[in-house]
Amino acid sequence: ETGVTQSPTHLIKTRGQQVTLRCSSQSGHNTVSWYQQALGQGPQFIFQYYREEENGRGNFPPRFSGLQFPNYSSELNVNALELDDSALYLCASSLGQRSSTDTQYFGPGTRLTVL
């Protein structure tokens, strides 16, 4: 059974550019959540996808968008990058059987640097 994987590992972009981060959920998991972890901070919830539909969003602007595919893998897209978007982006998957007790399993993250 493979765990949660994310790509790429590291990424460097410049202000104003757009970026796409990818996540493959753990086998059998149909829910994916994305978090942003700025340096020295705890992760902050961006949004969650359950069976290809957005199922809640944190306090992030619309230029943060996502997608979930039929195989439950997911993408996080960020448009018009700003310096403050530099962070570790974490993806987490869970069984998502409409139960808040599902454990979320995290991937290793993508380190995004915006210059």
Added chain:
Amino acid sequence: AQSVTQPDIHITVSEGASLELRCNYSYGATPYLFWYVQSPGQGLQLLLKYFSGDTLVQGIKGFEAEFKRSQSSFNLRKPSVHWSDAAEYFCAVGNAGGTSYGKLTFGQGTILTVHP
């Protein structure tokens, strides 16, 4: 809105000493509580979780945590720390319902340094 406070930003202990990391939460109903550990440059690994029942929960790597509703706390403990426990520890509360079920709200983390 739910929130988590970890009062200690950095804790240093000697190898073999006991450890307690503090966590206080704010949540309107019965909380779902978690402790995660993060090694440098890595993702988060679940140590333990509390949903209901016995207020003392056991986790991996010899860690345990106690839920105290009266104090809104969920402190993490280990009787004897190993050098490999050096990492950053995050307490989190889970969203119990509505949209974003399972959404985790994290504290700012506690960095643990272990001296030989």
